[in-house]
Amino acid sequence: MTQHEVAGVTVAAGVDPVPAAEDAAPLLASRLAPAPLPEPVLVRPRLLRRLDEGAAGALTLVTAPAGWGKTTLLGSWARTVEPAPAWVSVEAGDTGARLWSYLTAALRPHAPDGPSADPPRPDRLELLAAALAARERPVLLVLDDVHRVADPAALTGLEFLLRHTGGRLRVVAGARTDLPAGLHRLRLAGELTTVGPGELACTDDEVADLLVAHGVFLPAAAVPRLRARTGGWPAGLRLAALAARDRPDPVRWLEQFGGDQPDVAGYLRAEVLAPLDDAARDALRRGAVADAVSADLVDALTGRRDAERALTALATAGGFVDRDDSRPPWYRCHPLLADLLRAELGELTAEERRDLHRRAADWYAGHARPAEALRHALVAGRWDAATELLVTGWPELVPYDDEGAGGPVPAAPPEAEVRRDPELALAAAAERAHAGDADAAAAQLRRAAGHGRSLPVPRRDRFRRLAVAVEVTLARLTGDHDEVRRAASRLLATRTPGGPADDPRAGAGDDADVAAAAGAALGLVALSGGDLRGAAAEFDAALAAARAGGRARTELLCVSRAALLHAALGELRAAERAAGEALAMPPCQGWSCRTDCAYAHLALAVVALHRDLPDDAEAHLALTGPTADEPAVAALAALCRATLLRDRGEPATALRLLSAARDALAPLAAGDGPARADDGPPGSGRGVGAGELAAWLLAAEADLRAAHGDPGAARELLAGTPAGAPAVALARVELHAGDPAAAARALPPWDGPEAAAWPLPVRLDAGLLDAVLAGRAGDARRAGRTLERVLELAAAEGFRRPFTRAEPGVRDLLAAHLDSGTAHWPTVSDLVRVAQEPPARPGPAPGRELDEPLTERELTILRYLQSILSNVEIAAELSLSVNTVKTHVRNIYRKLDATRRREAVRRARELHLI
Numbered sequence: 001m002t003q004h005e006v007a008g009v010t011v012a013a014g015v016d017p018v019p020a021a022e023d024a025a026p027l028l029a030s031r032l033a034p035a036p037l038p039e040p041v042l043v044r045p046r047l048l049r050r051l052d053e054g055a056a057g058a059l060t061l062v063t064a065p066a067g068w069g070k071t072t073l074l075g076s077w078a079r080t081v082e083p084a085p086a087w088v089s090v091e092a093g094d095t096g097a098r099l100w101s102y103l104t105a106a107l108r109p110h111a112p113d114g115p116s117a118d119p120p121r122p123d124r125l126e127l128l129a130a131a132l133a134a135r136e137r138p139v140l141l142v143l144d145d146v147h148r149v150a151d152p153a154a155l156t157g158l159e160f161l162l163r164h165t166g167g168r169l170r171v172v173a174g175a176r177t178d179l180p181a182g183l184h185r186l187r188l189a190g191e192l193t194t195v196g197p198g199e200l201a202c203t204d205d206e207v208a209d210l211l212v213a214h215g216v217f218l219p220a221a222a223v224p225r226l227r228a229r230t231g232g233w234p235a236g237l238r239l240a241a242l243a244a245r246d247r248p249d250p251v252r253w254l255e256q257f258g259g260d261q262p263d264v265a266g267y268l269r270a271e272v273l274a275p276l277d278d279a280a281r282d283a284l285r286r287g288a289v290a291d292a293v294s295a296d297l298v299d300a301l302t303g304r305r306d307a308e309r310a311l312t313a314l315a316t317a318g319g320f321v322d323r324d325d326s327r328p329p330w331y332r333c334h335p336l337l338a339d340l341l342r343a344e345l346g347e348l349t350a351e352e353r354r355d356l357h358r359r360a361a362d363w364y365a366g367h368a369r370p371a372e373a374l375r376h377a378l379v380a381g382r383w384d385a386a387t388e389l390l391v392t393g394w395p396e397l398v399p400y401d402d403e404g405a406g407g408p409v410p411a412a413p414p415e416a417e418v419r420r421d422p423e424l425a426l427a428a429a430a431e432r433a434h435a436g437d438a439d440a441a442a443a444q445l446r447r448a449a450g451h452g453r454s455l456p457v458p459r460r461d462r463f464r465r466l467a468v469a470v471e472v473t474l475a476r477l478t479g480d481h482d483e484v485r486r487a488a489s490r491l492l493a494t495r496t497p498g499g500p501a502d503d504p505r506a507g508a509g510d511d512a513d514v515a516a517a518a519g520a521a522l523g524l525v526a527l528s529g530g531d532l533r534g535a536a537a538e539f540d541a542a543l544a545a546a547r548a549g550g551r552a553r554t555e556l557l558c559v560s561r562a563a564l565l566h567a568a569l570g571e572l573r574a575a576e577r578a579a580g581e582a583l584a585m586p587p588c589q590g591w592s593c594r595t596d597c598a599y600a601h602l603a604l605a606v607v608a609l610h611r612d613l614p615d616d617a618e619a620h621l622a623l624t625g626p627t628a629d630e631p632a633v634a635a636l637a638a639l640c641r642a643t644l645l646r647d648r649g650e651p652a653t654a655l656r657l658l659s660a661a662r663d664a665l666a667p668l669a670a671g672d673g674p675a676r677a678d679d680g681p682p683g684s685g686r687g688v689g690a691g692e693l694a695a696w697l698l699a700a701e702a703d704l705r706a707a708h709g710d711p712g713a714a715r716e717l718l719a720g721t722p723a724g725a726p727a728v729a730l731a732r733v734e735l736h737a738g739d740p741a742a743a744a745r746a747l748p749p750w751d752g753p754e755a756a757a758w759p760l761p762v763r764l765d766a767g768l769l770d771a772v773l774a775g776r777a778g779d780a781r782r783a784g785r786t787l788e789r790v791l792e793l794a795a796a797e798g799f800r801r802p803f804t805r806a807e808p809g810v811r812d813l814l815a816a817h818l819d820s821g822t823a824h825w826p827t828v829s830d831l832v833r834v835a836q837e838p839p840a841r842p843g844p845a846p847g848r849e850l851d852e853p854l855t856e857r858e859l860t861i862l863r864y865l866q867s868i869l870s871n872v873e874i875a876a877e878l879s880l881s882v883n884t885v886k887t888h889v890r891n892i893y894r895k896l897d898a899t900r901r902r903e904a905v906r907r908a909r910e911l912h913l914i
Helices: 045-054 070-078 096-110 122-133 152-164 181-188 204-213 222-230 234-244 250-255 262-273 278-287 295-302 307-317 335-345 350-366 370-379 383-397 415-420 423-434 438-452 457-478 481-492 509-528 532-549 552-568 572-584 593-610 614-622 631-647 651-669 690-707 711-718 725-736 740-746 760-776 780-797 808-820 825-835 856-865 871-878 882-896 901-910
Strands: 003-006 009-012 059-063 086-089 139-144 169-175 192-195 321-323 331-333
Touching (some): 045 059, 070 169, 086 096, 222 250, 278 307, 350 370, 370 383, 370 423, 423 438, 457 509, 481 509, 552 572, 593 614, 631 651, 856 871
Parallel strands (some): 059 169
Antiparallel strands (some): 003 009
């Protein structure tokens, strides 16, 4: 490349004149502007909005390994910003002086009073900071591939500018690694927004858009499978789309697409594996024998003691190795990388692979993970060890949730070994059932039965018990609830006759295991059918047996589900106790305990809601995540979330949530859950079935519609519904509509025998409504007596919401009751005080109105912004995540048209918001 001078500035031929330091290499214009976008371009509005939000703060860092679309995203976003941001692409080998030459050139149009083309000395850096601080509007600077910056002084200078430009410099950076060391203080100051692989991963809609842009058309059902197969990795998806275009059957080809495809394997080897040292690569390859690994497990597989360092480094980079939040942490490879690693594992000798599985089986067996131990023992051909694992650990081999079937698929044991020991086939059946392969499990079960008849009597009894336990699992796996009940009954029949363990609530040893396993299965069936009371009883009984038998996995399952069921039925103290026990249990050593913890947090959210602690309820809901695919559980979560949305003034969103939950529950509610001998008619309260759950949703929706001025729609929803929650809701609708007589006719007796079995929240609502109607009818004595009984019921469990969120009639009734005398004087006094203090609402000053009012949560955070607390400390005060607080802060800035914390506080004070 030749060089020439233009006005004393050295430039490369064919490059626009860009000032450079004297005698320095030329500055390339291509590094001062976004590169052309790859065609076809995938437009990702959600990420563009994310960068818009992040650009309101000092630094936004887009961080992910190769192929996650960082440069494409930054280039797409830069083309949407007016005026265009300054841009610098960092290259390997850039010295501090070289980098600052580019930074100075990029920022000069925005800071003409700054330093000259020479790399700035410390005093000139102050000149640049002063010139930027004097600007009326902030300057945006995009730094791509900032991980290539090798000079710490360069990062120190950048951090200096961010601190001393008065918020007028805002940097959006792309990097393969986490935050450079010189910028970590911005995280503590709450001035950092991060966009990582989780957000960069393509959604189902984006996968579909990308495929269509490449001329590939998939059935809608195939798109989520492809996204899951690729982990949403943009480069992998683009490679898949490019290859699928030329295939005669793209659908079938994409179903088989994996990390062992030549293009994908080559990319992963060059960009992900090649930079690793031998120890890290060996840790990944040998760890591929399992679906997820811990550092201890990898150490056992490799025979070294350095896995923790390697895995931590890989997970910190993100994208291709994920780490969960358990202690100790578990690591899982990206699906495509796992494919490649398993292919490389196949290059080992058969003896080396057997040794890996033997090591894995020993480690899992020693860490209370019998299901994984059994799988690896079978793969390694350790038949006696596999049988022993079944005999000693069969209750913990039951899959209670979608725990995954990671690792290799073992071949069926040889016929000669099964003939010698038929329980080996049972072990193979249990392993396949745990993996979700019902057909293979059934085949092994039949094989075991064919040889089990020849066993001597003592072993035949044990064989029968183990076989029935596998049958229970198979019935659950196929979704045959009636067969689960029959198989559970057969399992219970294997207990020692006449012993104390005949009582399913007691037991020891093998009989306790039987009671725990059968009770847990029956509880899950009842929960799936929406029978909350039946499920609670089964889980309570199974919990006692699991504790007696020392089966921690079953104990965790039962106590977490029992917590949620007690909360739903209004037994708040029992729910708190059970949820606390679930969350206090030791780490699950890789079990699917996230779901169990989610049930416990959902239970605490329901408890907090009934006690009118909305912030606590939201904090626990944020920790629930997905709580399995149980429609009954989803209905309870929807009720909780919809109530909070209603309190926040978002009725439309609440209605959509309730309607969707009712639709999901409809198939189950049509049969009103499983038939039980003690069930009464739907809505009677004797056994809370799916129909009753649907009635709760219906009542909540009707309440919401009536409260927002549509009593006609509320009446239509409730037409023909039975007693219980819908009847109480209808009475409330009539009262809101101004017809107390119609309300009194609709309200069923709340203290009769049938109402005694209603969930406590329904009874309290009905009792309060009865007291209000009595007061309106002029019967103050009956109103007082009724209110006193309601207060007594509420006090037993700590309910507050029925009083604090009730209509004005209840507040007036409480005040009158305080004057007339009550056994609950402190409680009533507090409720009257709280009820008479309506929540603060944003009130604009005269002539100054907000286009979009602040929400209650935003107002709370706004008050904290007056303090010196950082975003991290505010999050801790409110039991929220830092990202949630930052999102609210951005919304506050946007609504107040502010760019900084101090400016937002000043404008809020002008508007009398604080």
